Amino acid sequence: MKALSQRRRHPLAAIALLLMGLLLTGGIYAVASNANEAKAQTTFSASDIEEGEKLFVANCATCHGMGAAGTEDGPSLVGVGAAAVDFQVGTGRMPLQMQGPQALQKPVQFTDEQIRQMSAYVASLGAGPAIPGEEELDLEGADPAAGGELFRVNCAMCHNAAAAGGALTRGKFAPALEGVTDKHIYEAMITGPQNMPVFSDANITPEGKQDIIAFLNIIEEQGSPGGADLGSLGPVSEGLFIWVAGLGVIIAFTVWLTSRSS
Amino acid sequence: MSSSAAGHQYQPKTNVGKIANFVDTRVGGSAIVKEFGRKIFPDHWTFMFGEVALYSFVILLLSGTFLTFFFDPSMAETHYEGSYVPLRGIEMSVAYASSLDISFDIRGGLFMRQVHHWSALLFVAAVSVHMLRVFFTGAFRRPRELNWVIGGVLLILAMAAGFTGYSLPDDLLSGNGLRIIDGVIKSIPVVGTYISFFLFGGEFPGTVIIPRLYVLHILLIPALILLLIAMHLFLVVVHKHTQFPGPGRTNDNVVGYPVGPVYAAKAGGFFFIVFGIIAAISAAFTINPIWNYGPYDPSPVSAGTQPDWYIGWVDGALRLMPGILAGFPFEWEIPFPWGTNTLSLNVLFPALVPAGIVFTLLFAWPWIEAWVTKDRREKHLLDRPRNAPTRTGIGVAGVVFYCVMWAAASSDLIATHFMVSLNDVTYWLRVLVIIGPVIGFIVARRIALALQRKDREIVLHGRETGRIVRLPHGEFIEVHEPVDEYKRYKLVSFDSPVTLSAEADVNGHVSKGEKGRAWASKFFFEDRVAPVTPAELEEAHSHGHHGEVASEHDKAAISNK
Numbered sequence: 001m002k003a004l005s006q007r008r009r010h011p012l013a014a015i016a017l018l019l020m021g022l023l024l025t026g027g028i029y030a031v032a033s034n035a036n037e038a039k040a041q042t043t044f045s046a047s048d049i050e051e052g053e054k055l056f057v058a059n060c061a062t063c064h065g066m067g068a069a070g071t072e073d074g075p076s077l078v079g080v081g082a083a084a085v086d087f088q089v090g091t092g093r094m095p096l097q098m099q100g101p102q103a104l105q106k107p108v109q110f111t112d113e114q115i116r117q118m119s120a121y122v123a124s125l126g127a128g129p130a131i132p133g134e135e136e137l138d139l140e141g142a143d144p145a146a147g148g149e150l151f152r153v154n155c156a157m158c159h160n161a162a163a164a165g166g167a168l169t170r171g172k173f174a175p176a177l178e179g180v181t182d183k184h185i186y187e188a189m190i191t192g193p194q195n196m197p198v199f200s201d202a203n204i205t206p207e208g209k210q211d212i213i214a215f216l217n218i219i220e221e222q223g224s225p226g227g228a229d230l231g232s233l234g235p236v237s238e239g240l241f242i243w244v245a246g247l248g249v250i251i252a253f254t255v256w257l258t259s260r261s262s
Numbered sequence: 263m264s265s266s267a268a269g270h271q272y273q274p275k276t277n278v279g280k281i282a283n284f285v286d287t288r289v290g291g292s293a294i295v296k297e298f299g300r301k302i303f304p305d306h307w308t309f310m311f312g313e314v315a316l317y318s319f320v321i322l323l324l325s326g327t328f329l330t331f332f333f334d335p336s337m338a339e340t341h342y343e344g345s346y347v348p349l350r351g352i353e354m355s356v357a358y359a360s361s362l363d364i365s366f367d368i369r370g371g372l373f374m375r376q377v378h379h380w381s382a383l384l385f386v387a388a389v390s391v392h393m394l395r396v397f398f399t400g401a402f403r404r405p406r407e408l409n410w411v412i413g414g415v416l417l418i419l420a421m422a423a424g425f426t427g428y429s430l431p432d433d434l435l436s437g438n439g440l441r442i443i444d445g446v447i448k449s450i451p452v453v454g455t456y457i458s459f460f461l462f463g464g465e466f467p468g469t470v471i472i473p474r475l476y477v478l479h480i481l482l483i484p485a486l487i488l489l490l491i492a493m494h495l496f497l498v499v500v501h502k503h504t505q506f507p508g509p510g511r512t513n514d515n516v517v518g519y520p521v522g523p524v525y526a527a528k529a530g531g532f533f534f535i536v537f538g539i540i541a542a543i544s545a546a547f548t549i550n551p552i553w554n555y556g557p558y559d560p561s562p563v564s565a566g567t568q569p570d571w572y573i574g575w576v577d578g579a580l581r582l583m584p585g586i587l588a589g590f591p592f593e594w595e596i597p598f599p600w601g602t603n604t605l606s607l608n609v610l611f612p613a614l615v616p617a618g619i620v621f622t623l624l625f626a627w628p629w630i631e632a633w634v635t636k637d638r639r640e641k642h643l644l645d646r647p648r649n650a651p652t653r654t655g656i657g658v659a660g661v662v663f664y665c666v667m668w669a670a671a672s673s674d675l676i677a678t679h680f681m682v683s684l685n686d687v688t689y690w691l692r693v694l695v696i697i698g699p700v701i702g703f704i705v706a707r708r709i710a711l712a713l714q715r716k717d718r719e720i721v722l723h724g725r726e727t728g729r730i731v732r733l734p735h736g737e738f739i740e741v742h743e744p745v746d747e748y749k750r751y752k753l754v755s756f757d758s759p760v761t762l763s764a765e766a767d768v769n770g771h772v773s774k775g776e777k778g779r780a781w782a783s784k785f786f787f788e789d790r791v792a793p794v795t796p797a798e799l800e801e802a803h804s805h806g807h808h809g810e811v812a813s814e815h816d817k818a819a820i821s822n823k
Contacts, residue, residue: 101683148348152434152556156564161434162554166565167674171683174565218348219554225365226372226548232566234435236672238549239571242383246543247391250314250384253535254307257528 044120052121055114059095068125073099080191081128082119087187089115101171102194129190137182139210144218147211150204155212163216164232168195178220182213299522304505311392313529317536318385319487325378326480332368334360335430335476337469346553354557357472361431361552376544382427384540386420386572393417397657399644401504407628409497412490414624419487421572426479428570432472437558438567440471442577449609467560506644509751513642568671578670579612582692616667620660634782635759648713649756652786655707662702666695714791717753720745721794722802754793761787
């Protein structure tokens, strides 16, 4: 104790104390919380992994490298999990058509079986988010109103409050969410594709994710209660509409009304 | 008028006649009808935009009254229990909940909300087009300068009415708009914070702003607009309406139809046409779907957040303003003895400078032009835009300036819809907002001058018919058809001010102001295309011109084809 009290005014004492505090809280949190624990409980067979590797070598390794270790053209896929592969390939974003600010959606290039095999292979390389199963995607009892609130706080700044999409910097963008399957929305939230941040289960609970999906489904199903929505793009499209269509029709009438005089 | 005087008393025989006589002998209705019903209004389709604005305003009053029956501007907190499922149980203000009730639970409420909002957009658009028409045709000149100023104030009031209304539903979109206004107010040096606290009753957003805006929106601003409309229309009656030049139309007369019965019927019918168009649009197209945005919460900001089109240019200017330009920061922190004050020029400049330039020029324009031309006579005949090339160029520059800033307010939509980088859109628009108006000015002025030259050509040599005729001696000519006198009158009778060089005052001294005026006069009129004079016309006809038919023999050949 004497040694400790002698050194308590040492210049590095504050830093040492801070380090100890950080280590302690971080360690306790890591032990107590399993929210960020990588999940790889999905069971893939050995043959899935084997077939998946063949597909990977033929279609993905050019950019992602042998063993998915990554190259200059593509990131390493070790630890991204099956969900990332299922999302990227399942929505047609991968294989990449060309390098650019962001991978664009295009027709899906592989069968569901092949996507499963590639997912299996990538999942075998390191633990990562698994493809959400029926339990995660069960929307029974989900609260769309709560989902709407979560969506506005976490998603609307990029995807637009009506999920119509929006621009990001330098050619990147957040896509519109109409027509995206429940599974892909869930996967996007847990893997953070392209420029999207990861919304881990600590950030938005699985129930919250289900609420968000329920909200997106309900606004997609209900359509637009007030008539044609002009793209849900906000006041700019409304302004353009009144100038072009509204005033256009009115000018046609003014010309008609004054045409008989001269 | 002396029907109540002693002596001969008119005795109506029918019931209708009795009622009419009763009214007439008490309010003098027949004199009003006699005077006003015979008022002449010239007919031209561009003269009807003021009417469109007036009718939109009437529709705004009608639909707005309906909305006030159900809207509750309280910012008290409540939980929504209406029929829109995706928001049920969410905490929100009473204002937003009542807006949702109007949209989903009150019969016809959504339709009336959409009528109100669409007619608001049309109102400001019609006011703008009306002002552009007045500007480009020179209808703001003496004696109408004050009416032009009233119109400018009406435009500002229309924007204010629109903005206060936009903020009332207390949804996320309107709250974001208010947050920007709050930021702009706070960027005003020294007093900004105090004004913001005064307006919002404390820190933003507080609990008083919606009721306060509501009072402005339904009481003060509409009352001012009504008052100014009354003054505006009164001055129209006093000045009489302007007309385009034409045979028999002079600065001392008005050629057109009397108000009663033709014009009154047309104008009355036109009200229902405008109402019908707005109703059709409101029934088929949604506007401001507040249920999409959710209740206001200061933390989220949705992508695609923009103001309505008439405020959009200010938002666009804010988006275009760089924070740092060539190492020069626009945000300064100035140390004072009492603490550090922040001067946010990157907010203050774009919010105030473009609007300041546009409205200063707008209000001062009638006097600027009178100063340049030294022409202070009354003008009741309009200019065709081509016959005032410099004015037309400046007007187009203003339109381009506005449009670039409006485009900047939708820079994110341009980026996503044309698959380009948001940053590049911003850089390009920053350049365009400076050079776009200059290019617009040059191009519009050149086009106006070219059209004037074409008019001269048509007057002197006639219209090209496209008929190519081969003469007996083998020459091919195109037949020109002379314009008739009515058409020619339109093409030659216009004001064409000339360059006035600087003149010395009584002391023989040429002041600096006069030199500046001479420079402006040169800038305005040195390229002018003069109207064809009778002498020129005479010469063109007697001396012949290219393709002039030489002999009677040739003339016969042409007429036979």
